Amino acid sequence: MRNFHFALLVLFMGPTMGAALATDDLGLPPVPIPQTNPQSAAKIALGDRLFHETRFSSTGEVSCSTCHDEKKAFTDSPLVASEGIRKLRGTRNAPTVINAAYNATQFWDGRSPDLEDQAQHPFVNPLEMGLPDHGPILEIVSSDPEYIDAFRDVFGIEPAKITMQQVTQAIAAFERTVVAGNSAFDRWYFSGQEDAMSESAKRGFQLFLREGRCVSCHSIEQDHALFTDHHFHNIGVGINEIQEKVPPLAKAFLKAKAEGADVDKTVLADKNISHLGRFAVDEQLSSMGAFKTSTLRNIALTAPYMHDGSLATLRDVVVHYNNGGVGKAGDPINPFLSGGIRPLDLSEQQIDDLVAFMEALTSERFVAQTGASNSLDSAVPSRPDRLATTQGE
Amino acid sequence: MTTRRNLLKAGASAMIAGVVPVSMVRLAFAEPEQDFIFAYISDSHIQHIKGNRFVRNWDQGLIRAVAETNLLEPKPDFVLFGGDLAQLATREELDHGAEILSGLRFKTHMVMGEHDYYLDLGEYWSRLFGEHYYSFDHKGVHFVVLNSILTYDDWTHNRWESGERRMAEMAGLDNPNGSPFMVGEKQRAWLKQDLAVVSRDTPLVVLSHSPLQKIYKGWNFWTEDAEQVQKLLQPFRQVNVIYGHVHQIQYNQIGNIAFNSVMATAWPWPYPQSYAQAESHLPVLTVPMNRADPFDERDATGWQLIDLHSGRVDLAYNLYANQNRLVAFNEHSGRPEDKRFQDPANRIVPQTHY
Numbered sequence: 001m002r003n004f005h006f007a008l009l010v011l012f013m014g015p016t017m018g019a020a021l022a023t024d025d026l027g028l029p030p031v032p033i034p035q036t037n038p039q040s041a042a043k044i045a046l047g048d049r050l051f052h053e054t055r056f057s058s059t060g061e062v063s064c065s066t067c068h069d070e071k072k073a074f075t076d077s078p079l080v081a082s083e084g085i086r087k088l089r090g091t092r093n094a095p096t097v098i099n100a101a102y103n104a105t106q107f108w109d110g111r112s113p114d115l116e117d118q119a120q121h122p123f124v125n126p127l128e129m130g131l132p133d134h135g136p137i138l139e140i141v142s143s144d145p146e147y148i149d150a151f152r153d154v155f156g157i158e159p160a161k162i163t164m165q166q167v168t169q170a171i172a173a174f175e176r177t178v179v180a181g182n183s184a185f186d187r188w189y190f191s192g193q194e195d196a197m198s199e200s201a202k203r204g205f206q207l208f209l210r211e212g213r214c215v216s217c218h219s220i221e222q223d224h225a226l227f228t229d230h231h232f233h234n235i236g237v238g239i240n241e242i243q244e245k246v247p248p249l250a251k252a253f254l255k256a257k258a259e260g261a262d263v264d265k266t267v268l269a270d271k272n273i274s275h276l277g278r279f280a281v282d283e284q285l286s287s288m289g290a291f292k293t294s295t296l297r298n299i300a301l302t303a304p305y306m307h308d309g310s311l312a313t314l315r316d317v318v319v320h321y322n323n324g325g326v327g328k329a330g331d332p333i334n335p336f337l338s339g340g341i342r343p344l345d346l347s348e349q350q351i352d353d354l355v356a357f358m359e360a361l362t363s364e365r366f367v368a369q370t371g372a373s374n375s376l377d378s379a380v381p382s383r384p385d386r387l388a389t390t391q392g393e
Numbered sequence: 394m395t396t397r398r399n400l401l402k403a404g405a406s407a408m409i410a411g412v413v414p415v416s417m418v419r420l421a422f423a424e425p426e427q428d429f430i431f432a433y434i435s436d437s438h439i440q441h442i443k444g445n446r447f448v449r450n451w452d453q454g455l456i457r458a459v460a461e462t463n464l465l466e467p468k469p470d471f472v473l474f475g476g477d478l479a480q481l482a483t484r485e486e487l488d489h490g491a492e493i494l495s496g497l498r499f500k501t502h503m504v505m506g507e508h509d510y511y512l513d514l515g516e517y518w519s520r521l522f523g524e525h526y527y528s529f530d531h532k533g534v535h536f537v538v539l540n541s542i543l544t545y546d547d548w549t550h551n552r553w554e555s556g557e558r559r560m561a562e563m564a565g566l567d568n569p570n571g572s573p574f575m576v577g578e579k580q581r582a583w584l585k586q587d588l589a590v591v592s593r594d595t596p597l598v599v600l601s602h603s604p605l606q607k608i609y610k611g612w613n614f615w616t617e618d619a620e621q622v623q624k625l626l627q628p629f630r631q632v633n634v635i636y637g638h639v640h641q642i643q644y645n646q647i648g649n650i651a652f653n654s655v656m657a658t659a660w661p662w663p664y665p666q667s668y669a670q671a672e673s674h675l676p677v678l679t680v681p682m683n684r685a686d687p688f689d690e691r692d693a694t695g696w697q698l699i700d701l702h703s704g705r706v707d708l709a710y711n712l713y714a715n716q717n718r719l720v721a722f723n724e725h726s727g728r729p730e731d732k733r734f735q736d737p738a739n740r741i742v743p744q745t746h747y
Contacts, residue, residue: 335460339691
């Protein structure tokens with residue numbers, strides 16, 4: 001039935017709504033703005049500045065934008081895992097900020113409920129910006145004349161009263177402007193431009209809905225598409241590498257957590273613990289090795305893929321799913337694999353079509369970065385077993 | 394010694410808290426030495442395709458239950474497997490299932506299912522797992538394992554030209570050639586004798602594959618001599634019957650006997666035919682499913698953590714991606730009840746828009 005509705009939608013919406021919706025927002029729902037943090041132009045400008053502020057790191061060299069670089073679709077592509085101060089490397093691949101405003105939770109494991117909460121953590125993570133606490137940030141914003149003026153203007157607050165609440169609210173307000181729809185897919189699907197997407201991408205979309213079993217998690221709706229269900233799934237990435245170690249790792253981690261270990265610091269510092277995924281946050285058996293469904297918008301710009309950056313190309317991703325949650329057909333699947341992941345039996349042509357579809361999800365605003373990303377792709381090892389070596393430095 | 398409820402109180406049992414809802418924590422236990430937990434895995438239906446190939450879906454269900462059970466902290470005292478380890482009782486299936494079960498880090502007690510039995514009348518199963526029916530005591534509780542999937546001798550011994558045919562006929566649902574399950578006279582005599590030396594105040598846990606009550610004959614949710622078995626159990630003050638076979642959550646109270654079913658790791662009854670381009674080898678089914686997520690092949694399957702306290706069992710159903718459920722004995726109403734959904738006001742309204 002669902003496919004039938006989709007077809008109708010294209011027919012009815014295409015001719016009537018096409019021109020009206022051809023904006024950056026095409027295919028996106030309204031951005032949710034929390035009542036506690038309304039948007040304003042001044043707040044967004046302040047957040048933009050804070051986002052790019054390198055003085056908020058222990059070396060004075062790293063800002064939010066180091067790993068979420070606008071020129072790289074707000075990621076640090078092609079890095080496998082993000083690098084913070086002194087090139088220290090964490091365990092996770094930087095997710096894009098683009099459309100993060102729509103996420104129900106933040107970080108790969110959803111350990112932050114919103115953008116405001118998320119923003120406070122990287123400053124004090126030893127592998128990211130390396131501050132001992134948030135004190136140095138508050139010192140800067142309460143002594144730098146430009147920040148003093150900006151915080152007074154936006155929040156009506158005197159320098160001595162500024163807390164991390166205002167800092168993270170401003171950053172979040174800026175991030176809520178980093179939204180982008182208007183991809184070839186949006187123009188084809190929501191505006192009815194028949195020639196907006198290639199024939200291969202159109203076939204890929206049908207596979208996306210059916211044989212590829214993609215849409216069950218990378219959801220699309222009748223009038224918008226975020227390509228995520230906001231849930232967490234074990235798809236056989238990362239956990240496959242630690243199968244025998246899961247019981248002792250889980251036990252040791254929970255013990256450390258009960259004794260006060262910080263989840264944010266632990267998961268970024270220990271690659272094996274990182275692979276426990278959502279389990280490290282909610283301690284549910286059904287969350288073992290599970291990570292958040294990431295959006296597919298602008299996915300062609302953000303290689304490599306998955307929480308650990310272990311899949312180099314979109315084709316590798318489709319092959320992983322096609323094999324039923326393993327890199328190589330016949331490899332042992334992990335015991336906690338989501339029941340939605342199973343071998344697909346896609347042909348080479350079908351795999352290519354799915355990749356073509358995902359490549360049609362690049363927003364007009366970022367489409368100029370496509371070439372750069374493609375050349376970066378080739379710099380990344382194409383096999384997970386080689387990535388392990390790269391990371392073991 | 395650290396007890397389970399001390400751990401629950403201290404909040405140090407994060408792993409188990411993920412399975413057992415907080416409502417299972419109790420302040421007072423009548424006989425604390427009789428309080429313990431055990432895990433219950435059932436109905437994995439390991440199915441041989443050919444060579445070294447087995448149905449991936451069923452394998453994965455059992456593998457996941459074993460892996461999750463091994464993560465329990467604090468640890469269960471033992472594990473029960475509730476029958477139908479195999480689909481057609483072949484050596485390949487029983488060997489493969491036994492190999493997966495061997496991953497459990499706990500002592501495992503086995504119950505016979507009809508899918509383990511009717512090829513060779515349990516001969517190979519016996520070689521792997523031992524007696525078809527037996528009893529044991531644990532922390533003051535008397536456990537009885539029955540082979541409840543026997544049937545009339547004439548059907549078993551005289552009617553079929555081969556074990557394969559006999560197995561196939563018994564595996565069918567709504568099959569006019571089928572025959573009702575029963576414990577049988579010989580085993581009832583053994584049960585009577587076994588219980589003769591047990592105090593009436595000793596909590597009993599009886600484990601069978603089929604329900605020791607009559608629910609639906611066409612699918613053998615049924616034991617022909619259920620009333621006679623119940624009669625032997627009724628004199629005991631606290632009796633708990635736990636059965637597999639039905640692949641769904643059931644609970645009931647008859648006199649002193651509380652009945653609880655356990656879920657399958659393989660598929661829920663009824664279950665959906667979900668789309669798959671890759672060959673799936675699912676048995677052909679006639680009844681559509683309206684409660685599972687057709688995308689997720691593990692939905693509406695799972696395993697149980699059973700909390701035995703004060704002579705009664707509470708079953709925590711670990712249902713993978715679905716909402717976990719807790720069916721616990723209610724001392725006030727004197728019957729098992731779902732902790733959340735017993736009250737009609739708390740039930741989830743059926744979906745009417747698709």
